[in-house]
Amino acid sequence: MSADLLAALLAFAAAVLILPPRGRGLHRLTASAPTRPVALNRRWLLAPLAVTVACVGGAQIVVSALALAVVASLVIIQRSQHRRRSAAAARRTQVIEALDVLAADLSAGRPPIDALEGAASICPDFQIAHAAAKLGGDVPRALEAAADSPGADGLRALAAAWQVAEESGAAFASLTERLAISLRADEAIHRQTEASLSGARSTARILAALPVFGIALGYSLGAKPLNFLTATPVGWLCLASGLGLTALGLHWTARMAEVQA
Template identity: 70%
Template sequence: MSSAFLAGLMAFLACALILPKPGRGLHRLTAPIPRRDKPDGRSLPRLPSLARLSLVVSAAATVLLLLGVQVLVSAAAIGVVLALAAVQRAQQQRRTAAAARRAQIIEALDVLAADLTAGRPPIAALEGAASISPDFQVAHAAAKLGGDVAGALELAAESPGGAGLRALAAAWRVTEESGAAFAALTERLSSSLRADETIHRQTEASLAGARSTARILAALPIFGIALGYSLGADPLTFLTATPTGWLCLTAGLSLTTLGLHWTARLSEVAR
C-alpha cells in the first residue's frame, strides 16, 4: 500500500464527507436488492450480527498485523474518516426523514380538520387522515375497536418529527372529557404546527451554512496532505510510520471528531 494510494483514498473520503446526499429522484431509479432465498422459498440462514462482526474484525486484525504497524495505523485513520462520514450522512438522513414526517402530519391534520368541519364522524375523519400519513393508521384502528386513540397517538409521537401527534392526543382527550368541538381544536392545531414548521425551516436554512463550513474545515487537513505531496514532502509516511506522526494524527482526528460533534450539538440546541 503506497503513500500515494493512501493520499488518493483519503481525498476521496473527504469528497464523500462534503458532497450532499443524492436527491430523491435518484433513489427512485434504484431497484431494491432482492432477497436470496432457497428454492423451496425459505430464507437462507444468516450468522448473528455479533458473530459476523467478530469474524470480520478478527480477520482484519490478523491481516493488518501481518502487514505491519504502518498499515494498521493507516487503516485505523481511514476507519475514523469513514465513521465520521457515516455519522454525518446518518444525521442528514434523520433530519430529512423528520422534516418529511412533520409535513405529512400537517397535511393529514388539514384533511382531518376539513372532514370534521364537513360533519364526518371522528372515526371516518381519522380514516381520511390515515390515507395521508401512516402515523394515523394505528389511531384509526384503535378508534374502530373502541381503544385508546390518544394513547396510540402518543405512542406514534415518540419517533422524531411526531411532536404534533402528542398535541393531537391532548386535543382528543380534551374533547372526550369536556365535549369541546374537536374540529375547531384540530383546525387550530394544524395552523399552529404549520407556523412552527415555517420557523423550523427558516432555522434549518440558517444552520445549513454552519454545517457546511464545519464539514469543509474537517476535510481541509486531507487536502493539506495532498498539498504536501505536491510540494515534494511525504506527510503520510510521517503520520503513519513515526511515533510523533502517530501523536499528530491522533490529535488531529480527535479534534476533528470533537469539532463535528460540537457543531451538531450547537445546531440541535439552536433548534
C-alpha cells in the same frame, strides 16, 4: 506482504462476508436440537484476518486502517444525521397535511373514525390511532405512542385535543384546525432556523475536509505526509490529535445546531 498472501486473505474475507446467513426456517428446524454448540457470529472469523494483516503489514497498516475507519465513521455519522433531519422534516409536513385533512373532514360532518382514515392515507403515523378508533381503544394513547417518532411531536397535542373534546364536548374540528395552524407556524420558524444553521454546518464540514487538501498540497510540494502520519510515533500523535479534534468539532457543531433548533 506478497501478492499471493494478500489475494488469499482477501478471498477469505469475501467468502466470510458474502455467504448468506442461516434462514429463519432452518433456524426453527435446528433450534430444538438437544445438544448444539452456540454458533459464533461469522464476523468473528475476520479477527484472524485482521491479526494476520497487522503482523505482516506492520504498524503502518494498522494505523492506516484505524484512520480510515475513523474517517468513514465520521462520514457515515454526518450522512445519518442529515437523513434523520430530512426524515423528521418530511414527517412534520405529513402531520400538518394530515391535520388539514382531518379538520376538513370533521368540519364536513364525517365521523372521527372516517376522518382518521383520511388522515392515515396522508400520514402513516395516524394508522395506529385509526385502528384504535375502529376497535374502540384509547385513541389519545395511540396518538401519544405515535408521537415518539422524530418529527411527529404534533400528534401529542392532537392527543390532548382529542381527550379534551371527549371529556368536555368541545368542537374537535375547530381544535384540530387551530392545531394545524399552530403547527404550520412552528414549522415556518423551524425552517428559518434550519436555513440560518445550514451555513454553520457547511463551514464545519469544509473545515473537517481541509486536512485532505493539506495532504494533497504536501504531496504536490514533494513531501510524503501520509508516510509521516502513519509510520512515525510523532505522526501517530498528530494523526490521533487531528482526528480527535475533527470529531469533537463536528459533534460540537451538531449539538449547537440541535440546541438552536
